[in-house]
Amino acid sequence: MPDESFAGVSPDAARRLLLAAVEAFAERGFHATTTRDIAGRAGMSPAALYIHYKTKEELLYQISKVGHERSVTTLTEAAGSTESAPGRLASAVRSFVHWHAAHHTTARVVQYELAALGPEHYTEILGLRHRCEETLRQVLEDGVASGDFRVSDTRGTTTAIMSLCVDVSRWYRPEGRRAPEDIGELYAELALRMVGCGQAHPGGERRS
Amino acid sequence: MPDESFAGVSPDAARRLLLAAVEAFAERGFHATTTRDIAGRAGMSPAALYIHYKTKEELLYQISKVGHERSVTTLTEAAGSTESAPGRLASAVRSFVHWHAAHHTTARVVQYELAALGPEHYTEILGLRHRCEETLRQVLEDGVASGDFRVSDTRGTTTAIMSLCVDVSRWYRPEGRRAPEDIGELYAELALRMVGCGQAHPGGERRS
């Protein structure tokens, strides 16, 4: 099961092409991937691609859009609960990191092939990303206001936490030691520490 | 002054080509960059490139090698001082982050275009990177042993800190709010917090 993010795409051939493109883009990057390679992975002739997508860039755009929407939803749902700020931060980072590990192929394309998008598509996707960062920053602001967090530079700290989460998709390998759940848990703990809300003794209970 | 990392490269034309390649690769990526573009930026004809470099990949290899060596040196020197573990960690992160911001074009190529290297060059550069990570991990181990740090998963936390530092080269822009020094300082503070050694009250003195 490579990725269920594109399960809703139809017809079948269009979805197969999209999944093949995700795989190829994640492996070699957009510019190093040929349309022949994508079509081949989907078990079709080079020309078949252009029945379902107008250009190679449109494939990247669809991947970026759907992928970004998924990851933004994951983050905002976790960050928007009614919990305390520490709970929301931990939950947001845990979910966001889990997504970037579990869907590391899609995530890699979404995060690192952005520059290959056409100007208008690029701007659109950048907007989604901006909303994502703002959501996280709001959690930090709330935590500072409630006295749970001690952060001198919320904007810079938000960027740092985002870097941490996003970069998981770059180095994560399914054969590796850690499962997506474990990484999410570790990173949630690290994020809490970064905002001055971590416990001193790892492994025990938080906030006695 | 784009980058002094390649000041020692001679003859002059070879260095100009290398700097042009760094610029182009950082801007568009290796595969989206043409040899014509590189030669053009260096003020030469397309063919002139091949007098100094056998292939386009060799240009990337030279950049990756010199760049990686510089960043590794920066990190290991800072991490290898005789200070306490917290001092060494702060110093290492501060220097490493500063380098990735100040040399963000070179750093971006070094960190994100690795996959375009030939297999043997790729393996060689990966070795440098591995040494880099081991150096940082040793600081964390030392800090845990001395009781300064409280870390349950040193390997995972090392990866996280490396992600943080490296990712700076991806989002850093010279026109941005923060200078490389400021980012280095903030990230050193964040790294100390991640290992359970941060102060609760930002802006004050550390370790009273």
Add this chain to the structure above:
DNA sequence: GTCTATAGATTGATAGAC
């Protein structure tokens, strides 16, 4: 060492049969 010119291969995308 640098140029102009170009070979040789590959690419994104299209035409037209089925």
Add this chain to the structure above:
DNA sequence: GTCTATCAATCTATAGAC
């Protein structure tokens, strides 16, 4: 909708004059 065949453009790298 999918195929085979192919166009036109572009790319890396080389040949040979100066």
